[in-house]
Amino acid sequence: MNKSLFRRKNVDDLLNANNDVQLSKTLGPFALILLGVGAIIGTGIFILPGTVAAEHSGPAIIFSFVIAAIVCALAGMCYSEFASAVPVTGSAYTYSYIVFGEVIAWLVGWALLLEYGLAAAAVATGWSAYLSSLLAGFNIHIPLAFSGPFNPAENTYINLPAIFIVVLTSFLLTLGSKESTRFNTIMVFIKVVVILLFIIVGIFYVEPDNWQPFMPFGMSGVLSGAALVFFAYLGFDAVSSAAEEVKNPQRNMPIGIIGSLFICTVLYVAVSLVLTGLVSYTNLNVSDPVSYAIQLAGQEWIAGIISLGAIVGMMTVILVMCYGGTRLLFALGRDGLLPKVMREIHPKYKTPVKNTWIFAALISLCAGLLPIDKLTELVNMGTLIAFTMVSIGILWLRKNKEISEGGFKVPLFPFIPIVSFVLCIFLILQLSVQTWIACGIWFVIGLLLYFGYGKKHSLMNK
Incomplete structure (x- = not known):
């Protein structure tokens, strides 16, 4: 095998190179936590709990969320150590470049592009459905032909609302990290208030009998549910994409990643308990389980607010997924593996404007023409591949003498990285x-692109 395929980056060179094309450091720990909460809380809390509870876990869905959270937390600690040691944009792609070499890094980056792109498109499709439902409540109807994926049999041809939200969030991203995170802060605040409103109001209408039987599908149902609700945690790794734009990353990156995971897990468990207490799990297989449950409790006005909160919540997910994707394209372009247009920084906004719009165009195409089930099938695979590489990569990172002793370190080393790796492989096999x-x-497409362009133009050739 050609050794150039596995050429690795020197950490000092990585930290000191590209001074002419670096991103501005504007983000603190609070902004990072909100970025993580913005990415994680969306489809996973407003749609997934109903389907998973009805078909897999029952009221024991709370255990499914906890198991998925543990897997993510273990991987999150590994991400935190990498982000603390190597505060450069690119997330798992950059980390793999240091420990495994170029071709593995390229494949991890390629998998992450799949995650960020398809997750953003899938959530945009869900956002469109919630918007149509909310507008219908005001007797406003989007023409059928323009409100769904390309399916002439159903008289739908393009999903214009889904395209609109992708374009809007991409425009916000071009204005700069500070501006987009300010918008994200407002949106996260609104959706957390809406979720707390559901919990506080819903708890008074809980019928404990609805929690019986608590584990109707057994432990196998809880585990299969965990593999599905894993989708609900996607996005926390996008926080590590912001490493280059973070002030004091050694301290702030771990706070952002672990903090956002903890907050989201508490909210997921609380919502699931109230949801399955309000309605029997057998009746929760609906597209809007949270608003549906509160409607059955006779709180119509709360249901309307929840629908609005879902729309806001999904916007932040799209924003952060697009953010992660554009920063990854920037890193790939800066390394020469993709054309130079991907690494160009706008002189005024200090953001990769061109690659943002290229990424937005591709996501819009998927969101506008493909159904949501086709979009979500591959998202978990891309994420878990990145998680496995980051988890096992810590073993090599610790051996690297170039890394400074300061910063966050994964506790119980090497036990936690190995367990994280094994659990991720287990979920991949599901x-x-x-x-x-x-x-x-x-x-295969990624490898063709690498050997056709990336290998020849890589900066490592110099």
Whole structure:
């Protein structure tokens, strides 16, 4: 095997290079936590709990959320150590470049692009459905032809609301990290207030009998539920994409990653308990379980507010997923693996404006034409591949003498990184054969692009 395929980056060179194309340091710990909460809380709290409780976990969905959170927290600690040691944009892609070499880093980056792009498109599709439902309540109807994926049999041709929200969030991203995180802060505050409103009001209408049987599908149902609600935590890794734009990353990156995971897990468990207490899990297989449950409790006005909160909540997910994707494209372009246009920084806004709009165009195409189930099939695979590489990569990072002794360190080393790696592999094995085949095709395309362009233009050639 050609050794140039596994050429690795020197940490000092990585930290000191590219001074002419670096991003501005504007983010503190609070902004990072809000970035994580903005990415995580969306589809996972407003849609997933109903389906998973009805078909897999029952009221024991709270255990599914906790198991998925533990897997994410273990991987999150590994991410935190990498982000603290190597505060450079690119997330798992950059970390893999240091410990595994170029071709592995490229494949991890390629998997992450799949995660960020398809997750943003899937959430945009869900956002469109919630918006149509909310507008229908005011007797405003979007024409059927323009409100769904391309499906002439159903008389739908393009999902214009989904395209609109992708374009809007991409425009916000071009204005700069400070401006987009300010918008994210406002939106996160609104959706957390809405979630707390549901919990506080809903708890008075809980019927404990609805929690019986608590684990109707057994432990296997809880575990399969965990593999599904894992989707609800996607996005916390996008926080590590912000490493280069963080003030004091050694301290603030771990706070942002672990803090956002903890807050979201508490909210997920609380919502799931109230939700399954309000309505029997057998009746929760609906597209809007949270607002549906509170409607059954006779609180119509709360249901309307929740629908509005869902729309706001999904906007922040799209924003952070697009943010992670554009920063990854920036890192790939800066390393020469993608064309130079990907690394160009706007002189006024100090953001990669061109790659933001290229990424937005691709996401819009998926969101406007493809159904949501097709979009979500591959997202978990891309994420878990990145998680496995980051988890096992810590073992090599600790051996690297170039890394400073300060910063966050994963506790109980090497136990936690190894357990994280094994759990991620376990969840990958739960995914369907069709997902494996589709992912294989995606990686073949990535390898063709790498050998056709990236390997020849890589800065490592110099």
